[in-house]
Amino acid sequence: MNGRIVVVSLAVLMVLVLTAWVFVYLKPWVVRMVALYPYTLSATFEELERLFERENGGVDLELKPYHVREELYTLLDEGEVDIVIAEDLSVMEMLSENGYVNWYLEFATGDGGTAYYIAVSRNSKHLEQALAFTQLLLSEEGKDVLREYGYEPVTPAMGFGDVPEELREYALEFKSVIDWLGRRVIVPKPVKRVVSIVPMITLSILMMDGGDLLVGVDSVSPTSELLTKVFPQIKNIPVAGAPWSVNIELILSLDPDVVLTTDRPMEVVKKFEELEIPVVIVPMGRLHCDQLPEAIRLIGKVIDREDKAEELASYCEEKMMALMNVTSKIPRSERAKVYIAISDGLKTHITYISRDIVWIAGGVNVAENLSGPAGGGPPMAAVSMETVLTWNPDVIITWDPKVKELILSDPRWAEVNAVKNNRVYVIPRGLRSWITPEPEAFLGAMWLAEKLNPDAFSFNFEEEVKLFYHRFLGYELSDEELSRILSGEYGVEIPGT
Amino acid sequence: MVSRYQVLEDILEEVRGRKSLVATALILAPILSFLLSLLVGRYQISPQIVFSVLISKILPFHYDVPKQVEIVIIQVRLPRAIAAALVGAALALSGTSFQGLFRNPLVSSQILGVASGAGFGAALALLLSGDPVIVQVSAFGFGIVAVAISYALSRTYRETSLLTLVLAGIVVGALFSALISLIKYVADPYEKLPSITFWLMGSLSAVSFRELTWNFIPIVVPCIILVLARWRLNVLSLGEEEAKALGIDVERMRMLVISCCTLMTAAAVSIAGMVGWVGLVIPHIGRMLVGPDHKVLVPASIAIGAAYLLIVDSMVRIVSTFEMPLGVLTAIIGAPFFAYLLRKRTVSWR
Amino acid sequence: MRLEVRGLHFSYTPEREVLKDISFDVERGDIFCVLGPNGCGKTTLLKCLGGILKPNKGSILLDGVEASTISRAEYAKLVGYVPQEHGLVFPYKTIDVVLMGRAPHLGIFSTPSEKDYRIAEEALREVGIYHLKDRPYVELSGGERQLVIIARVLAQQPEILLLDEPTSHLDIKNQMAILRIVTKLAEQGMTIVMSTHFPRHALLFSSKVGIMVGGRFIAIGNPEEVVTEERLKKAYDIDIKILTVKNPLGDRAIKVCIPVEALSGRQLVGGAWSRV
Structure with missing residues (x-):
C-alpha cells in the first residue's frame, strides 16, 4: 500500500518535474526565431534581443553571429533562418538572386560608411515575428539602441525588392543598378525625376515612353526640329546642359532621382557623387553597335521601363541580325x-x-x-x-x-x-x-x-x-x-x- | 665670356657676313620648299611624274597620266602649296610690319584681334550653316570687324596712341575669344563642335583653287603695298614724335600698315584657320639673318614665312593618315624657338 | 630762314597752360638759346616749333608763311628737330639711322637712292663719325648717339634746326664737339633754336637768349644783356654770381656763372662748377 503510494507519488512527481522541465526549459509555446548577423554587431543585437523579448513575450530570438560571408552562406544552408543581417549590399543581392530573400532594407550606417542591411528569409516560418523584429529595429526605440552603439540609423530606411506592407511606413523603396562602368548606383523605385544630359540617352528614354519622367534634358535635344514635333513637351523641360558644360546648380534644384550621363569628363561624375546625386553612366557616344541594345536595357532598368526597353532593344537586335545574316x-x-x-x-x-x-x-x-x-x-x-x-x-x-x-x-x-x-x-x-x-x-x-x-x-x-x-x-x-x-x-x- | 650659344652666334655672324649667300638662300628656300611640298603626300606619285605633269601644264606637250594622279597634283597639291606659301608670307609679313609699327618685338599679326575675330566669324558660320564658302567669308569679315573695333576704340582720344591701340586689341581679342567659347558651348558636341575645334586649330587640308582665287587679292595687294612702303617702317619704328619730325604723317601711315596687315591676316586666317606663332617668330629669324633694316627684312620675312609654312605643312601631310592640325605644329616648333630667342635677346633687339 | 613766333599758347590739358603767350623772332644764321629750369616748357616749345605738337593759339611763321599751312613732309624739309631722348628698339646700323633723315625727301613707296646714301655719308663725315657707319646705333656711347642724331638731322637738310638740350648727359669734349658743329651750321646760314640748362653755353655760343620761367619768357635779347644775376636767380631760384674772366687767348672778356654757395666756402664737388 505504502509502496504504491510512493510509486504513484514518485510517478506524479516525475511527471510534474518532467512537465516543469518541459515548461521551464523547452517552452513549447515559445516561438523560436533564428537571426544571423555579423559578429561586429553582437552587443547591439543582444540589447535589441532583450528589448524584443521583453515586448514580445513568448518569442525567443536566437542570435547567431558570423564572421565572414562564407560562414553566413553555410549557416543559411544548414538550418532554418528567419532574419539575416548583412554588412554589404552585395551580400543581400546575392541572397536575393539565390532566392533566400525577396527584399532587404538598409537600416544603418557605421564607421567608414559601412551600410547595414536586414532581410527576412523567404522561407521563414515566423514571418509575423520576424517582421515585428524588423519593425522594432526601424522604430525609434530600435534607432536609439543603434545610436547608443555608435551606428547611424538610416531614416527612412532604404528598401530594395518587394518590401512588405508592414514595413512601408518605415522605408522608402530603392533599387540598385549596375551601370555601364560597373558602378552600383542606388536609385529610388520607382524613379520619378530623371535628368539626362546626353542627347542619345534622352532619345532612348523618349523611345521607351519615359518622356514624362524627364525633368532636365541635354542642351542639344530641344534643338532638333523633328524631336520638338514628336515630343513637343521637350521645349518646357529645363535644359541641364551637356557633360562638359553641366549646370550643377540647376540640376540640384531639379531634385532628380537620377542623372544619366556619360563618363567623360569624369570630373562631372565625381561632382555628382560628391553632391550625392545618383548618377548612372551610359557612355553612348563610344559604344559598339551590338552594345546599344544592352545600353537601352540598362536605361530601361533605371527608369523602370524594362518592358518597353526590352521591346526596343530586341527590335534593334532583330534588325541587326536580319542584316548580318546576309551581310x-x-x-x-x-x-x-x-x-x-x-x-x-x-x-x-x-x-x-x-x-x-x-x-x-x-x-x-x-x-x-x-x-x-x-x-x-x-x-x-x-x-x-x-x-x-x-x-x-x-x-x-x-x-x-x-x-x-x-x-x-x-x-x-x-x-x-x-x-x-x-x-x-x-x-x-x-x-x-x-x-x-x-x-x-x-x-x-x-x-x-x-x-x-x-x-x-x-x-x-x-x-x-x-x-x-x-x-x-x-x-x-x-x-x-x-x-x-x-x-x-x-x-x-x-x-x- | 664664352656663351653656350657662342657656336651658333659665330655661325650667324659668318652668315651675316656673306650677304649674297644669305640672299641666295632666301630666294631659294621658298622655291625649294614649294617643290618639296608638291612631291610629298599620302598619294604615292613619283617625283618624275609630278614634274612631268607640271611641265606638261606649262609647255605644250602631252603627258599621259591617270586622271586621278593629275587631280592630286594639280587640284590638291598645287593649291595647297600655293596656299601655304601665301599664308606663311602674309602672316610673317604682317608680324614684321606690326613689330615695326608697334616698336615691340613681342607683338604678332594677331595683336589687334584679327585672329580672334576671324575665329569667331568661322565658328559662328560653322554653327549656323557649315557651308565652307560662308565660313570663309564670315571669318574674313569678322577678322576685319575686330580690327576696326580695336581701332575705333583707341580713337576715342584725340589721336590714336599705340598703347591704347594695343590695349584695345587685347580687349577685342578677349571679347571675341569669349564669344568663340560661347559658340563652342552651345554647339552640338557630336556634330558642330568638332568642326569648330578643327577649324580653330588650323589646317590647309581643304584648300582648293576656289578659295585661293578669292583670297589671292587681299593677300597679294597689301603685300605689294607693304613691300613698296617697307622703308617707311624703319622711320615709323623710331616712335611717333621722331617719325613726325621726319615728316611722316604717322596717323595715316599707321592706318595704311594696319589695313594692309589686317586684310592679309584675315585672308590668311580664313584660308588656313588659326595658325599661330608664324607672325611672331619669323620676323625674329629674319632679323637674325639680315638685320633689322626693314628694307631687307620685309622681303626676307616673306621668303622665310612662305618656306616655313610650306615645310610645316609638308610635315603635317606625311606624319599621319589623319591630318595633324597645322596650328598645333607651328606652335610646337615656334614656341621653343621663341623661348630660345627670349633667353638670347640681344641677338635681335635691345 | 627767318622764324617768327607770335602769341603761342599750348596746353596738354585744359586746366594747365604749359606755354603762355610766347613770341620771338630768330633770324637766318642766329643761334637762339632758350634757358630755363626743368619743367619750364622748353621741350614743349621746341616740339611746337617742330610741328610735333599743335599749338592751341598763336602762329609760327617760316619766312612769313604760316606753319600750319605747310604739309608735314614739306615742313620736315624746312625744320629739323633733334629730340632730347630717343629710344630705338631695333639695332639699326648707324648709317641706316642717318638715312632716315632722308624720309621727308622720299615718297611713301621709295627707298633711299645712291644719292641719299651719299648725303647720309656726308652728314656722318660732317659730324666726324663716319667710321661708325656700320656699327649698330644701340652699341654707341651717349655722345656718339647724339652725333648720329645730329647727322640724321643734317641729312634731312633743313633750314631751321631745333635742338632740345643737345649737350645734356655729355662730357665736356662731346659738349664742345656738338656746340662746334652747331656754330658751324649757323655760320653756314642755318637758323638754330636750342634749349639748354647751361647759362655758360648761352653766353658763349648764342646770338640771342630767352629765359623761360613757368611757360613764358621773362626776357629775350642779347646774351650780355639778358643773362643777369637777378634773372638767373628768378629762373633757378638760387643765388648765382656772374664773373667776368680775362680771356687768356684773346681780348674779349668771358663771363662765367657760379652759384654763390660755391663761392661762399662750402665746397661743392669739384666737377660741378665747370658745368654751370
Whole structure:
C-alpha cells in the first residue's frame, strides 16, 4: 500500500518535474526565431534581443553571429533562418538572386560608411515575428539602441525588392543598378525625376515612353526640329546642359532621382557623387553597335521601363541580325568601300558606331583604322584630299545635303569612284543623324544596306520607318516628314531661335 | 665670356657676313620648299611624274597620266602649296610690319584681334550653316570687324596712341575669344563642335583653287603695298614724335600698315584657320639673318614665312593618315624657338 | 630762314597752360638759346616749333608763311628737330639711322637712292663719325648717339634746326664737339633754336637768349644783356654770381656763372662748377 503510494507519488512527481522541465526549459509555446548577423554587431543585437523579448513575450530570438560571408552562406544552408543581417549590399543581392530573400532594407550606417542591411528569409516560418523584429529595429526605440552603439540609423530606411506592407511606413523603396562602368548606383523605385544630359540617352528614354519622367534634358535635344514635333513637351523641360558644360546648380534644384550621363569628363561624375546625386553612366557616344541594345536595357532598368526597353532593344537586335545574316557572308574584298563625309567633306566620323553600321550594312568604312584623339576629343578626324583619293571610296555618305553638294561641285572629287558612279548619298536624319549611337542607327544600317546592295535587300523601308515612329514614339509620321527624314533635310535648329 | 650659344652666334655672324649667300638662300628656300611640298603626300606619285605633269601644264606637250594622279597634283597639291606659301608670307609679313609699327618685338599679326575675330566669324558660320564658302567669308569679315573695333576704340582720344591701340586689341581679342567659347558651348558636341575645334586649330587640308582665287587679292595687294612702303617702317619704328619730325604723317601711315596687315591676316586666317606663332617668330629669324633694316627684312620675312609654312605643312601631310592640325605644329616648333630667342635677346633687339 | 613766333599758347590739358603767350623772332644764321629750369616748357616749345605738337593759339611763321599751312613732309624739309631722348628698339646700323633723315625727301613707296646714301655719308663725315657707319646705333656711347642724331638731322637738310638740350648727359669734349658743329651750321646760314640748362653755353655760343620761367619768357635779347644775376636767380631760384674772366687767348672778356654757395666756402664737388 505504502509502496504504491510512493510509486504513484514518485510517478506524479516525475511527471510534474518532467512537465516543469518541459515548461521551464523547452517552452513549447515559445516561438523560436533564428537571426544571423555579423559578429561586429553582437552587443547591439543582444540589447535589441532583450528589448524584443521583453515586448514580445513568448518569442525567443536566437542570435547567431558570423564572421565572414562564407560562414553566413553555410549557416543559411544548414538550418532554418528567419532574419539575416548583412554588412554589404552585395551580400543581400546575392541572397536575393539565390532566392533566400525577396527584399532587404538598409537600416544603418557605421564607421567608414559601412551600410547595414536586414532581410527576412523567404522561407521563414515566423514571418509575423520576424517582421515585428524588423519593425522594432526601424522604430525609434530600435534607432536609439543603434545610436547608443555608435551606428547611424538610416531614416527612412532604404528598401530594395518587394518590401512588405508592414514595413512601408518605415522605408522608402530603392533599387540598385549596375551601370555601364560597373558602378552600383542606388536609385529610388520607382524613379520619378530623371535628368539626362546626353542627347542619345534622352532619345532612348523618349523611345521607351519615359518622356514624362524627364525633368532636365541635354542642351542639344530641344534643338532638333523633328524631336520638338514628336515630343513637343521637350521645349518646357529645363535644359541641364551637356557633360562638359553641366549646370550643377540647376540640376540640384531639379531634385532628380537620377542623372544619366556619360563618363567623360569624369570630373562631372565625381561632382555628382560628391553632391550625392545618383548618377548612372551610359557612355553612348563610344559604344559598339551590338552594345546599344544592352545600353537601352540598362536605361530601361533605371527608369523602370524594362518592358518597353526590352521591346526596343530586341527590335534593334532583330534588325541587326536580319542584316548580318546576309551581310556577314560578304567577304571583305567584295564589300563596298564607304566614306563618311562631314563638314567640308574632309572630316570623317570615327566612332565605333560609324564603322559598325557600315559593316553591318555590308560595306567597309575606309577610315576604320583611324583613331581619334584619346579622351574626350571630337569623334571626328580630319583627312587630306590625297588620303581620300588614295582610299577611292565606292560609296560616299554625307552628313547633310550641303556636303553632298560640295563634293559634287568640287573638281578634286570628280575622279573618286563614288562620284563617278553617282553613289553619293545623304545620311537620313530623324531625331538625330542615323549614324549616331541611338536606336535610329539601326534604321540607318538598313538604309545603308539597301544602298550598298540593292539586290540583296528589298524591305519596305518607308513602312518600317513609320512603324518605328509609331511603335516607339507614338507618332504618326506624315509622308512629307518621312521624305524629309530620308533626304537628310532635318537640320538642327539654332539654339535660341 | 664664352656663351653656350657662342657656336651658333659665330655661325650667324659668318652668315651675316656673306650677304649674297644669305640672299641666295632666301630666294631659294621658298622655291625649294614649294617643290618639296608638291612631291610629298599620302598619294604615292613619283617625283618624275609630278614634274612631268607640271611641265606638261606649262609647255605644250602631252603627258599621259591617270586622271586621278593629275587631280592630286594639280587640284590638291598645287593649291595647297600655293596656299601655304601665301599664308606663311602674309602672316610673317604682317608680324614684321606690326613689330615695326608697334616698336615691340613681342607683338604678332594677331595683336589687334584679327585672329580672334576671324575665329569667331568661322565658328559662328560653322554653327549656323557649315557651308565652307560662308565660313570663309564670315571669318574674313569678322577678322576685319575686330580690327576696326580695336581701332575705333583707341580713337576715342584725340589721336590714336599705340598703347591704347594695343590695349584695345587685347580687349577685342578677349571679347571675341569669349564669344568663340560661347559658340563652342552651345554647339552640338557630336556634330558642330568638332568642326569648330578643327577649324580653330588650323589646317590647309581643304584648300582648293576656289578659295585661293578669292583670297589671292587681299593677300597679294597689301603685300605689294607693304613691300613698296617697307622703308617707311624703319622711320615709323623710331616712335611717333621722331617719325613726325621726319615728316611722316604717322596717323595715316599707321592706318595704311594696319589695313594692309589686317586684310592679309584675315585672308590668311580664313584660308588656313588659326595658325599661330608664324607672325611672331619669323620676323625674329629674319632679323637674325639680315638685320633689322626693314628694307631687307620685309622681303626676307616673306621668303622665310612662305618656306616655313610650306615645310610645316609638308610635315603635317606625311606624319599621319589623319591630318595633324597645322596650328598645333607651328606652335610646337615656334614656341621653343621663341623661348630660345627670349633667353638670347640681344641677338635681335635691345 | 627767318622764324617768327607770335602769341603761342599750348596746353596738354585744359586746366594747365604749359606755354603762355610766347613770341620771338630768330633770324637766318642766329643761334637762339632758350634757358630755363626743368619743367619750364622748353621741350614743349621746341616740339611746337617742330610741328610735333599743335599749338592751341598763336602762329609760327617760316619766312612769313604760316606753319600750319605747310604739309608735314614739306615742313620736315624746312625744320629739323633733334629730340632730347630717343629710344630705338631695333639695332639699326648707324648709317641706316642717318638715312632716315632722308624720309621727308622720299615718297611713301621709295627707298633711299645712291644719292641719299651719299648725303647720309656726308652728314656722318660732317659730324666726324663716319667710321661708325656700320656699327649698330644701340652699341654707341651717349655722345656718339647724339652725333648720329645730329647727322640724321643734317641729312634731312633743313633750314631751321631745333635742338632740345643737345649737350645734356655729355662730357665736356662731346659738349664742345656738338656746340662746334652747331656754330658751324649757323655760320653756314642755318637758323638754330636750342634749349639748354647751361647759362655758360648761352653766353658763349648764342646770338640771342630767352629765359623761360613757368611757360613764358621773362626776357629775350642779347646774351650780355639778358643773362643777369637777378634773372638767373628768378629762373633757378638760387643765388648765382656772374664773373667776368680775362680771356687768356684773346681780348674779349668771358663771363662765367657760379652759384654763390660755391663761392661762399662750402665746397661743392669739384666737377660741378665747370658745368654751370
